[in-house]
Amino acid sequence: MGRSGLTVSRLALGTMTWGRDTDADAAAAQLEAFVEAGGTLLDTANVYGDGDAESIIGTLVPDVVPRSDVLLATTTVGAGGGRGRLLAALDQSLARLGTDHVDLWQVHGFDPAVPWEETCGALVTAVQSGRARYIGVSGFSGWQLATVATWLRAKEHPLVAVEHEYSLVERQAEESVLPAAALHGLGLLGWAPLGRGVLTGKYRHGTPADSRGASPHFARYVGRHRTAAAGRVVEAVATAAEGLGTSPLAVACAWARDRPGVSAVVVGARDAAQLLGVLAAQDLSLPAEIVSALADVSDPAGEPAAP
Numbered sequence: 233m234g235r236s237g238l239t240v241s242r243l244a245l246g247t248m249t250w251g252r253d254t255d256a257d258a259a260a261a262q263l264e265a266f267v268e269a270g271g272t273l274l275d276t277a278n279v280y281g282d283g284d285a286e287s288i289i290g291t292l293v294p295d296v297v298p299r300s301d302v303l304l305a306t307t308t309v310g311a312g313g314g315r316g317r318l319l320a321a322l323d324q325s326l327a328r329l330g331t332d333h334v335d336l337w338q339v340h341g342f343d344p345a346v347p348w349e350e351t352c353g354a355l356v357t358a359v360q361s362g363r364a365r366y367i368g369v370s371g372f373s374g375w376q377l378a379t380v381a382t383w384l385r386a387k388e389h390p391l392v393a394v395e396h397e398y399s400l401v402e403r404q405a406e407e408s409v410l411p412a413a414a415l416h417g418l419g420l421l422g423w424a425p426l427g428r429g430v431l432t433g434k435y436r437h438g439t440p441a442d443s444r445g446a447s448p449h450f451a452r453y454v455g456r457h458r459t460a461a462a463g464r465v466v467e468a469v470a471t472a473a474e475g476l477g478t479s480p481l482a483v484a485c486a487w488a489r490d491r492p493g494v495s496a497v498v499v500g501a502r503d504a505a506q507l508l509g510v511l512a513a514q515d516l517s518l519p520a521e522i523v524s525a526l527a528d529v530s531d532p533a534g535e536p537a538a539p
Contacts, residue, residue, distance in 0.1 A: 233495045235417035236392035238336065238366050240303060242489055243514055244273035245507075246423065246500035251284025253502065259288050260296050261504035267297045269511040275421070275498045277307040277340070278325050290330035304329060305336035305421075307370050307395065313343030313351035322363055337364035338395055338421075342376040352380055356389045368393030368421070374408020381416040391418055393495070398422035399488050400431055400469065400530040401462040410493045419495025425488035426481060426499070430462055433470050433480040468529045472522050482513030487526055490518070 233240050245266045250259045263274070274293075276285050286306065293299050306329065311321040322337060337358050339351060358364040368391050369380060381391045394413050396405045398420065405420065413420055426432055466480070473480045489497045501507035518526075 233336075233366070233392045233421075234413070234419035236366060236390070236419070238303075238392055240273040240419075240496050241271045242496055243271055243485075243510065244275045244305070244421065244496045244498045245271055246498040247274070247276040247285045247289065248280050248500050249502065250276070250288050251281025256288050256291060258503050260292050262501060262507050263292050263297055263302075265504050265507055265511065267301050269514070271511070272301070273303045273305060273496055275305045275307075275423075276329075277309050278311075278321055279309045283324075283328055286325055286328035290328050293330070299331065303335040304331065305338065306334050307338040307340050309340040309370075311339075313339070313341075313346035313348070313354075315350050315354040315357070318351065318354040319357060319363075322358060326363060333362055334364050336366045336368055336393060338368040338370045338393065340370040340395075342369075342372050342380075348376075348380055349383065352383050352387070355384065355391075356387055359389050366392045368395065368418070370395035372409070374412040377409060377418075378412040378416065381412070381418065385416065391416065393421050394418050395421040395423060395498075397424045398491070398494065398497070399425045399427040400465050400484055400526060401427040403530065403532055414493050420493050421496055421498060422488055422491075422494050423498040425485050425497035427462065427465075427484065428456065431466060431469055431480060431484035433466055465526075465530045468526060472518075472526065476516075476518075476522070478513060478516060479509065481509060482516045483518065483522075483526075485510060485513060486516045486518050487523060490523075 276289060278286065293302060306325050308318060308321045311317040318339060326332065339355065343351065355367045359367060369377060372394060377394055384390055394409060396409050398405045410420060469480045469483050473483045485497060488494065499510045501510065
């Protein structure tokens with residue numbers, strides 16, 4: 233992960249649907265398939281399923297897979313930037329996860345109402361107290377990331393990760409977050425590499441009844457990328473996949489995974505069968521000309537983008 237000593241699998245298993253659209257049995261099947269395929273990084277957050285995702289993980293690790301086989305990463309969302317609330321939220325996450333530490337703890341959102349040094353202090357305390365092995369942030373802009381990273385490095389507790397949405401239909405991270413991360417030695421943990429499912433092509437001709445786009449919880453989440461511009465990218469991905477004899481899912485995931493500065497991409501699945509489709513494509517390496525062509529067609533500025 234970046235220039236740190238934290239080694240992670242290139243694909244991380246996301247758990248946003250766990251406890252809501254994915255029950256404990258389906259989650260167990262996903263986790264087993266993920267670990268059997270060599271995956272190590274399990275990504276969650278305190279707000280997923282109102283905490284139920286973390287609770288499910290707490291029932292699966294170590295009963296379904298050994299604790300030593302997975303790296304637990306959780307993100308604290310909605311607690312603000314205050315030391316007390318952040319550390320209390322982390323303790324609640326640890327209780328639900330049934331562990332005394334997480335391998336990566338990330339704080340979501342820069343809180344302008346709280347001195348950023350206080351937020352940094354909470355991150356330092358988490359490491360010093362043994363609650364977290366490594367620390368990161370989520371949802372920060374480039375200047376916010378650089379400010380916090382500079383302070384923490386001076387305190388010898390550097391950030392190692394920044395979590396941000398990143399895909400062929402969402403490349404905002406390239407504007408300032410990825411450059412700041414590169415400067416400070418952080419790795420990007422890119423979520424929604426499949427464009428919230430849009431890049432798989434499943435919505436090209438409508439909304440499947442069993443898709444997230446049809447879910448009352450996630451229809452708005454998916455709808456953000458169901459635009460005319462995204463549609464052109466989807467068609468390009470489908471054309472590339474046909475030429476390579478693989479799936480659009482595999483092409484979209486490989487493109488985001490292999491971008492400079494990306495340490496891992498977070499993939500979520502409705503069930504184990506869907507996850508197996510992602511895992512089966514994890515060894516795909518895209519030809520340079522396809523990487524470049526996809527970068528061009530998805531360039532938000534409408535100008536050629538470097539591969």
